[in-house]
Amino acid sequence: MSARSHSAVMLRRNVRHLVRNPTSVFNAVLMPIIVMLMFVYMMGDAFDVGVDYIDYATPGLVLLAVCYGLGAAATAVNSDMTKGIINRFKVMDVSRGAVLTGHVVASVLTNLVAVAALVGVAFLLGLSPAAGPLDWLGVVGVVVLLGFATGWLTVALGLAAKTPETAGLASVPLVMLPFFSSAIVPAEKMGPGLREFAEHQPFTPVIETLRGLLAGAPDPAVATTAVAWCVGIALGGYLWARATFTKRA
Template identity: 85%
Template sequence: MSTRSHSAVMLRRNFKHVARNPTSVFNAVLMPIVMMVMFVYMLGDAFSVGVDYVDYATPGLMLMAVCYGLGAVATAVNSDLTKGIINRFKVMDVSRGAVLTGHVVASVLTNLIAIAALVAVAFLLGFSPSAGLFDWLGVVGLVVLLGLAAGWFTVALGLAAKSPETAGLASVPLVMLPFFSSAIVPAEKMGPGLREFAEYQPFTPVIETLRGLLAGAPSAGDAIAAVAWCVGIALVGYLWARAKFSKRA
């Protein structure tokens, strides 16, 4: 079988594992919807952001939807490694790249499903984007790029961890980081120190680019920064993952 065929087999395997794990499904798909209902429906009137809060919050919650499933990815990768499953694949002459790529692509597909469900709920809560066709294509493209970046970095974290439990914990900072961005409230409304951190951390330009695309008025500066961050994180994650895989597998 070719590397592409191996990758397809690994993708099918990993996606089935996610679908059969209720905790993974809840964290990846249902938890973002719970956050949407909590922030928009329950707390939305408490925030003053200049626009309908559902329109402001949806891009940030889309990014959160990418992050919430990362713990399961790190745990799954580490379990494959520590339980000897990857060594079995090596005996079967399965491509090394296919093993890692299967986890990453499965996480991206899960992200797309989660975000589609999230956006559907957002429309029920009054979401009214001004995005045109090309804006929506830009949203999808950026979400996929972000998913690949987060996926490769999380796979590397999973390979670097010593156990599935520590692998899951290693992804917690990535889950928490969106809360210290412009996802929930504008960075300029935050206190000193936190405001500067929110402005210059990698998730804020991604959120602002999504926000601009959905409003039909994307910012070139935010878009360039968002793509640069995603490509940089993806490259670091990929190289780190390959190095750890070669060392430990």
């Protein structure tokens, strides 16, 4: 079998695991929606962002929806490594890259389900984007690229962890990072130090790109920065994951 066929088999395996244990998908979908309800209904009136708060917050919450599903992916890849499944795959001559790719693609699919649910709820809460068909296609592309990048980084973190429990905790910084970006409030409204961090961390240009696409007026320079960050994170995560996998397997 080719590496592509091996990857397809590993993807089907991971999807079956998700179907048998839907709790992880449920959490990935539910938590961002709860956060959206909390900020829109409890705190939305406290923020002066120049537009309806649901329109401002949705792009950042889309990114948060991607990050919330990462803990399950890190735990799953670490379980494969620590419970001996990888040794069985080695005996079966399964491509090592296929094992990791299966986890990444399954993570991206989970992200798409979570983001679709979140955007559906956002529309119920009054989201009114000006995006056209090409803008929506761009939104999907950014979400997939972000999911691919964070997926590889999460797989690398899961492989580096010693136990499934610590693997799940390793993704916590990725979940917290959106809160220190322009996801909830504009970076210019933050205090010194935090403002500079929010302006230059990798998630802010991704959020601003999504915000521009939903408004129908994306900024090419910001979009280029967002894509560059995603490609860099994906490449770094991939190389780290392959090196760690080769060493431990």
